[in-house]
Amino acid sequence: MSNEVLVINERVQGEIPDLTFELIGKGRELAQALGGSVSVAMIGDLSSLDAFGGADKVYTVEHPVFGSGYSAQAWEEAVAEVVAVARPKVVLFGTGTIGIDLAGSIAYREKAPLASYVVDLKVEGSDVVAVSQLYGGKLLAESLLEGETVVATVIAGSFPSEAGRSGGSPEVVSVAAPKSLDSLTLRPVAVKEPEKSGVDITAADLLVSVGRGVGSQANIEMLQELADALKVPLSASRPVIDQGWLPKPHQVGKSGKKVKPKVYLAFGISGAPEHLEGMRSSELIIACNTDPKAPIFEVAHYGTTLDLFDLVPEILEKLEA
Amino acid sequence: MKIVVGMRQLADLVEELEVADSGVDIDRDFVKFVSNEWDEAALEEALLIKEQVGGEVVVVALDEPDVDQTLYSAIAKGADRAVKIVGVEEGWTPTRLRAQLLAKYLESEGDWDAFFTGVQAADDLDGQLAGLIGASLGVAHAAVVSKAEPEGPALRITQELGGGTLAESVAEGKVVLGVQAGRQAPRYAPITRIRQAMSSTTIESFEAPEVELGPGPKVRKLYPPESKGQATMLEGDPVEVAEKIVEIIRTKGLVR
Numbered sequence: 001m002s003n004e005v006l007v008i009n010e011r012v013q014g015e016i017p018d019l020t021f022e023l024i025g026k027g028r029e030l031a032q033a034l035g036g037s038v039s040v041a042m043i044g045d046l047s048s049l050d051a052f053g054g055a056d057k058v059y060t061v062e063h064p065v066f067g068s069g070y071s072a073q074a075w076e077e078a079v080a081e082v083v084a085v086a087r088p089k090v091v092l093f094g095t096g097t098i099g100i101d102l103a104g105s106i107a108y109r110e111k112a113p114l115a116s117y118v119v120d121l122k123v124e125g126s127d128v129v130a131v132s133q134l135y136g137g138k139l140l141a142e143s144l145l146e147g148e149t150v151v152a153t154v155i156a157g158s159f160p161s162e163a164g165r166s167g168g169s170p171e172v173v174s175v176a177a178p179k180s181l182d183s184l185t186l187r188p189v190a191v192k193e194p195e196k197s198g199v200d201i202t203a204a205d206l207l208v209s210v211g212r213g214v215g216s217q218a219n220i221e222m223l224q225e226l227a228d229a230l231k232v233p234l235s236a237s238r239p240v241i242d243q244g245w246l247p248k249p250h251q252v253g254k255s256g257k258k259v260k261p262k263v264y265l266a267f268g269i270s271g272a273p274e275h276l277e278g279m280r281s282s283e284l285i286i287a288c289n290t291d292p293k294a295p296i297f298e299v300a301h302y303g304t305t306l307d308l309f310d311l312v313p314e315i316l317e318k319l320e321a
Numbered sequence: 322m323k324i325v326v327g328m329r330q331l332a333d334l335v336e337e338l339e340v341a342d343s344g345v346d347i348d349r350d351f352v353k354f355v356s357n358e359w360d361e362a363a364l365e366e367a368l369l370i371k372e373q374v375g376g377e378v379v380v381v382a383l384d385e386p387d388v389d390q391t392l393y394s395a396i397a398k399g400a401d402r403a404v405k406i407v408g409v410e411e412g413w414t415p416t417r418l419r420a421q422l423l424a425k426y427l428e429s430e431g432d433w434d435a436f437f438t439g440v441q442a443a444d445d446l447d448g449q450l451a452g453l454i455g456a457s458l459g460v461a462h463a464a465v466v467s468k469a470e471p472e473g474p475a476l477r478i479t480q481e482l483g484g485g486t487l488a489e490s491v492a493e494g495k496v497v498l499g500v501q502a503g504r505q506a507p508r509y510a511p512i513t514r515i516r517q518a519m520s521s522t523t524i525e526s527f528e529a530p531e532v533e534l535g536p537g538p539k540v541r542k543l544y545p546p547e548s549k550g551q552a553t554m555l556e557g558d559p560v561e562v563a564e565k566i567v568e569i570i571r572t573k574g575l576v577r
């Protein structure tokens with residue numbers, strides 16, 4: 001067993017996500033406490049290898065299958081191979097698609113405990129203590145991870161990314177691609193970038209954002225009127241999009257757009273971690289939610305527990321006056 | 322295609338959640354339990370596939386508060402059979418335990434083609450179900466799935482990679498999927514159909530077998546986040562609060 005902290009770089013194509021650097025930065029802190037080192041697993045696309053100055057070692061896995069796109073099975077086999085070679089003490093994933101895909105199965109294969117939705121990590125003796133955000137952010141759970149190898153999936157934005165960017169030049173270890181990559185039953189076919197659309201919620205200084213609290217498609221009209229009166233786009237949380245009440249380009253969050261307006265007005269949005277990931281760095285957040293315990297109030301600067309159906313018409317009135 | 326859909330009950334997040342005296346679980350006495358919303362998306366995708374290419378949809382769930390309602394409603398929407406895994410201790414069930422139990426059930430069903438479940442549940446402290454079941458059965462799995470479309474005997478799977486980027490892969494052979502959203506929003510089951518399902522369907526029982534739980538996180542405490550007290554609450558009636566909000570936006574130079 002080593003005292004290595006292994007970070008799984010969640011990049012299929014394009015830029016290396018900020019989250020990887022967050023994990024390297026936190027990984028360094030854990031490694032120092034454990035008396036070990038920090039490494040990164042880089043699967044498939046090996047471009048921008050030199051970005052990993054914050055790590056001591058980079059494991060790479062190459063295979064033609066990674067050129068065809070993303071398959072959870074291909075990544076699982078590759079990551080499992082890196083884990084087998086590195087024998088890390090800690091494996092860190094993000095709660096992106098790849099983390100959700102692989103953390104459970106890697107932990108299962110390694111007979112390792114796993115904590116997900118992690119927002120904080122520390123070392124205690126030879127164990128790791130994780131704080132996880134549960135129930136949509138309404139409660140936190142502190143848990144102890146014991147074992148030769150432990151696994152955590154970390155919510156994006158939990159740690160600063162700067163710490164993971166600095167440093168020297170890591171050793172590169174090429175890990176032989178496992179044979180299993182030649183006989184996948186889940187074959188990658190393509191990766192598709194989002195289609196360009198007319199609305200660009202990322203460019204607005206002010207956003208009127210609507211959540212499931214609006215109740216129905218018909219009620220969206222009232223929020224649309226407000227957005228129109230302010231001459232800004234209407235954005236939304238995921239359930240509003242999944243219900244088909246607004247098109248996908250309007251979605252804010254982990255699987256939508258990251259926005260950073262001067263003012264973000266949230267109506268009927270609970271503030272689940274996946275939503276916060278897309279808007280928490282807005283300059284000013286004003287939230288309207290009837291539930292005083294809604295997690296959105298933890299990131300909002302101003303809040304009201306008034307019913308949105310009582311409040312929005314008054315804002316409209318005020319604007320028209 | 323025979324698709325098994327794993328569903329579960331979850332504390333309604335809109336409710337106030339209190340920590341139990343044990344300090345490591347929620348107080349389950351007064352919370353309302355509802356069906357996990359992502360499991361409903363998984364069911365919808367399975368029903369769409371059945372409508373396209375025929376086959377069978379079986380829903381399976383652990384015996385949890387008000388689960389019958391969820392299972393009958395699945396039947397009313399078009400599922401063919403409902404199975405309840407009984408004999409599991411009440412309280413928080415680690416996802417790893419759920420996975421082991423469901424894996425045993427799936428082994429007993431034998432001839433299924435795909436297992437769908439929700440991408441996550443809000444109390445998945447020890448991992449998401451699809452990956453854990455996939456690993457325990459040795460079957461390929463994928464999560465954050467937004468489409469699963471039949472392509473001959475295979476399934477073409479679309480996963481969201483974030484920011485609108487999509488990854489497509491093709492599953493040839495058994496597959497386990499964690500569904501984020503179906504091709505359409507979950508259909509609605511009219512109350513009359515649910516009543517009909519209740520009188521015409523018998524929920525099958527599957528006795529929970531002994532399983533090896535394996536290592537998991539040891540919960541030391543469960544607690545509400547310490548309020549950073551950041552939000553200044555705007556007091557007053559709707560007219561007054563509206564005035565304050567408009568004033569704030571105006572100060573930022575965003576209203577003429």
Ligand SMILES: Cc1cc2nc3c(=O)[nH]c(=O)nc-3n(C[C@H](O)[C@H](O)[C@H](O)COP(=O)(O)OP(=O)(O)OC[C@H]3O[C@@H](n4cnc5c(N)ncnc54)[C@H](O)[C@@H]3O)c2cc1C
Pocket residue numbers: 210211212213214236237238239240251252253254255256257267268269270271272273274275278288289290291294306307308309335440441465501
């Ligand atoms: C992999 C993954 C990716 C995801 N990506 C995203 C993403 O990109 N963006 C995103 O938003 N979510 C995303 N989610 C979903 C996320 O977990 C939450 O389910 C979602 O953010 C909840 O949306 P909501 O706040 O609108 O709805 P809810 O959580 O249902 O909240 C509705 C809120 O409205 C309030 N309310 C109700 N009625 C009123 C009223 N009359 N007036 C005022 N308030 C009222 C309620 O108190 C409640 O807090 C993702 C989930 C997963 C698993």
Ligand SMILES: Nc1ncnc2c1ncn2[C@@H]1O[C@H](COP(=O)(O)O)[C@@H](O)[C@H]1O
Pocket residue numbers: 134141345346347412413414415444445446537538539540543
């Ligand atoms: N996500 C969770 N939500 C609520 N309770 C939990 C959660 N995780 C663990 N627990 C509780 O923590 C206690 C100890 O868990 P464990 O040591 O993992 O078996 C159990 O009584 C569980 O009920």
